[in-house]
Amino acid sequence: MQVLKEEVRKKIIEAARKAFKKEGYAKSSIRKIAVQAEMSSGNLYRYYKNKEALFEEIVRPSYEIYQAELEKMKKKYEQREAEKERTPKYYSQIEAELIQFFKLKRDEMNLLFNYSEGSQFASAEQELERLTYEVTQDIFMTGKGKERLTHLEKSEAKLIARYLIHGIADLLNSTENQLEFEQLIDTHLLIYSTGLKAVTEENR
Incomplete structure (x- = not known):
């Protein structure tokens, strides 16, 4: 009996994944998920209350790892003054584990970044964009040899950070082919790094 219940739970989870990806969290409903799972809403409610x-069951484990990786990045970012290492290469090393995580947990991160509006996880993408903006500003200051940035330079840093994170969000939802996705992510990061280097060295 327990095995049967577990099979039903797996069926519900798979149906929910498809429903959330098709319509997003906000527009999905238990009724629509039940239809996708080929069961009644009443039966589904026996397993999940809403x-x-x-x-949460689908994304929570990956979200907690994601938060831990962000925290790791923040701590290394805060150590930058003591370590005297504020270069794109240094930050790329910090971000490597996070990007690898995106590759491994692509489906869950796609739900978090592109389909979580209306849920408690809706700020996942914005959190990474804010941190990336701080890091990009720091790289700007080092690359341009400045202690403070102009309003224009801050706007450029925000634009580049937004390009990186919004681009990752788009790529998460771009192709079903995992190898192609990983290649696109690597290309995207290369373009980001190349563009960042060009802007920071301009008029140095």
């Missing part, structure tokens, strides 16, 4: 509980 769509929030379903969405």
Whole structure:
């Protein structure tokens, strides 16, 4: 009996993944998920009390790892003054584990970045964009040999940070082919690094 219940739970989770990806968290409903799972809404409610509980079960484990990786990045970022290492190469080393995580947990991160509006996880993408903006500003200051940035330079840093993170969000949802996705992510990061170097060295 327990095995049967576990199979039903897996079926519900798979149906919920498809429903959330098709319509997003906000527009999904228990009724739509039940239709996708080929069961009644009443039967589904025996396993999950609402769509929030379903969405949380799918994304929570990956979200907690994601938060831990962000925290790791923040701590290394805060050490930059003591370490005297504020270069794109240094930050690329910090971000390597996070990018690898995106590759491994692509489906969950796609839900978090592109389909979580209306849920408690809706700020996942913005959190990474804010941190990337701080890091990019720091790289600007080092690359341009400045202690403070102009309003224009801050705007450029924000634009580049937004390009990086929004680009990752788009790529998460771009192709079903995992190898192609990984290649696109690597290309995207290369373009980011090349553009960042060009802007920081301009008029130095």
